[in-house]
Amino acid sequence: MFHPYQRSSVRRSPISALNSASVKGNSVVGGQPPSSTGTFRPDNSFSASRSGYGHTTPQTDDIFGEFSSYMSRRELLRSEGRKEQFGASMASRASSPFKRSTTSTGTAASLDLYTDPELLKARKEIRELKETRRKLIDEKANLERKVHDLENSNNEKEAKLQATVLRVDQLEADRQFLLNRSKDLDNRLEAAEEHAITAKKEAELSQSALRRELTELQEKFSLARREANGQLRFKEQETESLEIECDTLSQQLADCEKELRKQIAMVKLGREQLSQMERKYTEAESLIMKLKSNGNAQDEMAVLKRTLDEQIAHGKSLEGRLQELTQQNRYLRDMQENTERLKDEKQALQEQLSRMHRLRGRVDELEVEISQLRSEKARWTKFLDEKDETGIDSPYALSRALAQQRFELAVIKERLGEEEAKRTGRENYILRLENELQEWMQKAKEAEDKRQADAKTLKRVERGRVLAQKEVEFLRSQLKSYDVEEEHLMSQSYDQQKARRISQLEEMVAEYRQEVVKLEEELRQPQTLPSPMSNTRVVGIYSPEVTQRITELEFTIAQLRKENAMLQKEAESLDMQVGELQRALGRGEYDPATTRILQLADNPETREAAIRQSTLDALREENRKLMSRVVELNGAVGKAGSSLGPGMVPLESVRSLEVECNQLKQAVEEKEKRVARLKEVYQAKAQEYREAVYSLLGYKLEIEIDGRVRLTSMYASQDQDPSFVFASGESDQGTMQLVGGAGDAEKRIRAAASYYVEQKGSVPALLAGVTLELFEKSRMQVQEAGG
Amino acid sequence: MATIQKGKTITLRGSAQIVVEFFNYGINSILFQRGLYPPEDFRMVKKYGLNLLLTSDDGVQAYLKAILSQLDKWIVAKKISRLVMVISSKDTREVLERWSFDIQLEQSDDRKENFCETKKSKTEKEINSQIAAVMRQITASVSFLPMLEDPCTFNILAYTDKDAEVPAEWIDSDARLITKNAEQVKLRSFSTSVHKVDALVAYRLGDD
Numbered sequence: 001m002f003h004p005y006q007r008s009s010v011r012r013s014p015i016s017a018l019n020s021a022s023v024k025g026n027s028v029v030g031g032q033p034p035s036s037t038g039t040f041r042p043d044n045s046f047s048a049s050r051s052g053y054g055h056t057t058p059q060t061d062d063i064f065g066e067f068s069s070y071m072s073r074r075e076l077l078r079s080e081g082r083k084e085q086f087g088a089s090m091a092s093r094a095s096s097p098f099k100r101s102t103t104s105t106g107t108a109a110s111l112d113l114y115t116d117p118e119l120l121k122a123r124k125e126i127r128e129l130k131e132t133r134r135k136l137i138d139e140k141a142n143l144e145r146k147v148h149d150l151e152n153s154n155n156e157k158e159a160k161l162q163a164t165v166l167r168v169d170q171l172e173a174d175r176q177f178l179l180n181r182s183k184d185l186d187n188r189l190e191a192a193e194e195h196a197i198t199a200k201k202e203a204e205l206s207q208s209a210l211r212r213e214l215t216e217l218q219e220k221f222s223l224a225r226r227e228a229n230g231q232l233r234f235k236e237q238e239t240e241s242l243e244i245e246c247d248t249l250s251q252q253l254a255d256c257e258k259e260l261r262k263q264i265a266m267v268k269l270g271r272e273q274l275s276q277m278e279r280k281y282t283e284a285e286s287l288i289m290k291l292k293s294n295g296n297a298q299d300e301m302a303v304l305k306r307t308l309d310e311q312i313a314h315g316k317s318l319e320g321r322l323q324e325l326t327q328q329n330r331y332l333r334d335m336q337e338n339t340e341r342l343k344d345e346k347q348a349l350q351e352q353l354s355r356m357h358r359l360r361g362r363v364d365e366l367e368v369e370i371s372q373l374r375s376e377k378a379r380w381t382k383f384l385d386e387k388d389e390t391g392i393d394s395p396y397a398l399s400r401a402l403a404q405q406r407f408e409l410a411v412i413k414e415r416l417g418e419e420e421a422k423r424t425g426r427e428n429y430i431l432r433l434e435n436e437l438q439e440w441m442q443k444a445k446e447a448e449d450k451r452q453a454d455a456k457t458l459k460r461v462e463r464g465r466v467l468a469q470k471e472v473e474f475l476r477s478q479l480k481s482y483d484v485e486e487e488h489l490m491s492q493s494y495d496q497q498k499a500r501r502i503s504q505l506e507e508m509v510a511e512y513r514q515e516v517v518k519l520e521e522e523l524r525q526p527q528t529l530p531s532p533m534s535n536t537r538v539v540g541i542y543s544p545e546v547t548q549r550i551t552e553l554e555f556t557i558a559q560l561r562k563e564n565a566m567l568q569k570e571a572e573s574l575d576m577q578v579g580e581l582q583r584a585l586g587r588g589e590y591d592p593a594t595t596r597i598l599q600l601a602d603n604p605e606t607r608e609a610a611i612r613q614s615t616l617d618a619l620r621e622e623n624r625k626l627m628s629r630v631v632e633l634n635g636a637v638g639k640a641g642s643s644l645g646p647g648m649v650p651l652e653s654v655r656s657l658e659v660e661c662n663q664l665k666q667a668v669e670e671k672e673k674r675v676a677r678l679k680e681v682y683q684a685k686a687q688e689y690r691e692a693v694y695s696l697l698g699y700k701l702e703i704e705i706d707g708r709v710r711l712t713s714m715y716a717s718q719d720q721d722p723s724f725v726f727a728s729g730e731s732d733q734g735t736m737q738l739v740g741g742a743g744d745a746e747k748r749i750r751a752a753a754s755y756y757v758e759q760k761g762s763v764p765a766l767l768a769g770v771t772l773e774l775f776e777k778s779r780m781q782v783q784e785a786g787g
Numbered sequence: 788m789a790t791i792q793k794g795k796t797i798t799l800r801g802s803a804q805i806v807v808e809f810f811n812y813g814i815n816s817i818l819f820q821r822g823l824y825p826p827e828d829f830r831m832v833k834k835y836g837l838n839l840l841l842t843s844d845d846g847v848q849a850y851l852k853a854i855l856s857q858l859d860k861w862i863v864a865k866k867i868s869r870l871v872m873v874i875s876s877k878d879t880r881e882v883l884e885r886w887s888f889d890i891q892l893e894q895s896d897d898r899k900e901n902f903c904e905t906k907k908s909k910t911e912k913e914i915n916s917q918i919a920a921v922m923r924q925i926t927a928s929v930s931f932l933p934m935l936e937d938p939c940t941f942n943i944l945a946y947t948d949k950d951a952e953v954p955a956e957w958i959d960s961d962a963r964l965i966t967k968n969a970e971q972v973k974l975r976s977f978s979t980s981v982h983k984v985d986a987l988v989a990y991r992l993g994d995d
Contacts, residue, residue, distance in 0.1 A: 586989055588989065594948065595947065602850070602853075602956065677828075
């Protein structure tokens with residue numbers, strides 16, 4: 001990325017050094033010509049003073065200055081990049097100073113040639129100068145070469161620059177490509193990053209959710225753990241307390257037992273001692289006896305007696321002790337019994353305790369319930385207190401009031417609807433009235449028009465009348481003139497004509513008058529026309545009263561409806577109450593103020609209860625007695641030292657057997673009773689059966705003891721007609737006998753029997769035939785008796 | 788048995804007799820139907836067009852006679868409002884069933900004559916058919932009443948007015964209500980046009 005200018009600046013550095021050198025020389029360049037022109041004093045006053053100073057340096061400096069100025073100019077040119085002009089300008093400028101110097105030297109030689117040492121010196125100087133000039137030219141050539149070199153190098157550089165530029169372009173293209181590539185990659189990267197960000201967000205979200213879950217679960221876990229711990233602790237405490245209780249109880253029991261054992265041991269010890277003592281006593285007695293038998297040693301006797309006394313006293317004391325011990329023993333036995341009882345009691349108490357626990361649980365539940373109910377009640381009361389002025393003090397009243405209000409609202413709504421309907425009706429009515437009014441107005445207008453027209457005609461008529469009057473007057477004057485004329489002309493015979501004329505005229509006038517009157521009437525009529533309006537006004541006067549009345553009635557109706565609804569509601573609640581009361585009545589509840597319940601003192605229930613009570617009492621008594629007996633027997637057994645004999649049966653079993661015996665007896669009685677009942681029933685049935693047979697078949701059926709059946713017809717007379725006796729023998733062979741009867745009747749029956757039974761083989765047919773015959777006979781007898 | 792003079796209106800006394808008779812047969816029926824005494828202890832009679840059973844146990848007969856004679860007195864004196872037959876367990880004395888018969892006067896004294904005249908439609912036949920319906924219902928009630936598992940006994944309670952005359956054999960009793968799970972079924976009623984008798988049976992439903 002090098003810039004061409006940069007390079008030029010690098011290259012300029014030696015030139016600038018040259019340039020700085022030429023600055024010194026420049027000041028001397030100006031000094032050279034005056035020295036050469038010092039001979040021309042008039043031209044320049046300075047030349048004398050200047051000639052004294054060294055002048056070799058100024059000359060060289062001059063060339064150098066020229067060169068340096070050239071160089072500087074060239075540099076400028078180069079900076080403008082004009083290489084081609086450079087060569088020409090340089091040639092022209094280089095020539096000019098030489099020209100000038102030659103001319104100057106020519107003039108000096110003409111003045112004082114070779115004479116002046118100074119001239120020599122000058123010549124020498126000129127030579128030197130020429131040499132230097134040559135050197136300078138060489139140098140210049142050198143420099144030009146150098147310049148050329150430099151130019152070459154410059155070209156080279158430029159080529160190089162071109163190449164570099166090319167390369168730069170290439171690189172630029174590459175860079176572009178790479179840039180694009182990088183952009184592409186950036187985009188991709190961005191996309192990837194976005195993707196990564198979203199993924200990360202999601203991951204974070206899920207992570208947080210999972211974390212929350214985790215914390216929740218941890219919380220639950222800790223809660224459960226705490227609960228479990230609490231419960232565990234509670235249970236442990238319970239068990240501990242129970243164990244402690246158990247320990248103390250077992251301790252007590254062990255103590256009691258230990259004591260008992262101790263007592264028993266003591267008793268045993270006492271007995272042993274007692275027996276020992278008895279043994280000793282017997283020994284002592286035998287000794288005494290021996291001593292007595294010995295008897296000889298009288299003095300020993302006293303000693304022996306004393307010892308004996310001592311022994312007896314000792315024995316007595318031992319006996320006393322024994323008694324004491326037995327007493328103690330008894331006491332201890334009692335104690336043992338007591339402990340047994342205490343154990344029972346303990347058991348009972350434990351049961352009670354558990355029951356109490358259960359009850360406590362129940363109590364807790366109930367308390368919770370109560371608190372709930374209380375809070376509810378408090379809420380109610382609070383709520384009700386807030387609007388105290390309503391006088392409502394219970395939810396029931398509240399709901400009642402609510403229902404009332406609701407109903408009122410409904411009623412009001414209903415009334416509103418009614419009012420609305422009425423209002424629309426009114427509106428319709430008003431509309432109709434307005435229409436009517438408009439019609440009426442129209443009519444009035446018409447009437448007015450008519451009236452105006454009438455007035456016009458009236459005016460016209462009036463005008464006509466005036467005209468007619470005028471005419472009349474004119475005619476009258478004419479008449480008068482006629483009169484005058486006639487008076488003048490003929491005094492007679494005109495009267496009649498005139499009178500007729502007058503009368504005619506007067507008639508005409510009357511007609512006109514009539515016309516006028518009629519017109520006036522007509523005129524008056526439109527004014528009386530709007531009379532129907534007054535009619536409606538009357539209606540209008542009446543309607544407010546009616547509507548008021550209607551509204552009042554409606555109000556009362558609404559009130560009544562409300563009342564009705566309230567009453568219905570009340571009736572419903574009362575019905576409910578009635579149902580409840582009926583139920584209570586059905587259960588058998590009663591009003592103790594007005595009613596009393598009585599029962600016969602001797603009723604089955606009390607009898608039963610009394611039996612039960614008496615048996616219970618008897619059993620109790622028996623039990624008590626038996627208990628005492630057992631105790632006695634136990635005592636006796638203890639004394640006798642033998643167990644129950646094999647022949648002895650416990651009294652309880654005897655009693656229970658007795659009871660069983662009684663029960664069995666009762667059962668037997670009941671059975672007997674039942675059997676007797678059945679017998680009665682059978683008898684009754686048999687009787688019924690026989691009667692049925694008698695009434696239906698006409699034979700009295702008697703079963704005799706030996707199994708024979710005796711049949712007697714209901715129509716048979718006692719003494720004459722026989723009765724049949726049937727007996728069934730072996731192998732389904734029966735015999736028939738006729739018993740009793742006499743004479744005629746018997747013979748006939750025998751004949752019938754031989755006919756029906758022996759020939760036809762049917763007993764029922766015989767019986768039916770006999771029945772018929774006897775029936776006929778009895779009827780005939782009755783007829784004879786009647787006849 | 789004929790308690791009514793034919794063709795005439797029923798008097799208070801006649802009505803009382805009808806009611807008492809009804810109670811006699813009703814209580815006997817209940818005793819039989821509910822199995823309080825063995826079936827052999829009963830004999831069948833025809834009454835109200837039905838076959839009804841009367842006990843032949845002397846003790847029970849005596850008891851019922853005592854009850855019914857007193858009942859008759861109370862009905863004539865208008866001092867009784869209800870007769871209840873209580874069936875209770877022998878073991879626990881718990882009340883299991885209550886057969887309750889409300890006795891209501893159908894008319895007041897002063898209007899009795901008029902009433903009878905205007906409404907003498909109740910003949911003996913009609914009354915008997917009504918009573919027969921009640922009896923049939925008592926018989927049919929066995930189908931819905933729970934079985935009486937324990938041996939049971941019975942008692943009869945009379946709900947009388949406070950000022951009723953009470954013989955010495957009668958003592959006060961509690962109401963003997965069914966304590967729990969009580970159900971009740973109303974039965975038919977009958978009327979003699981002087982008295983109206985409403986029947987109702989309340990019973991204890993199973994233990995649960």
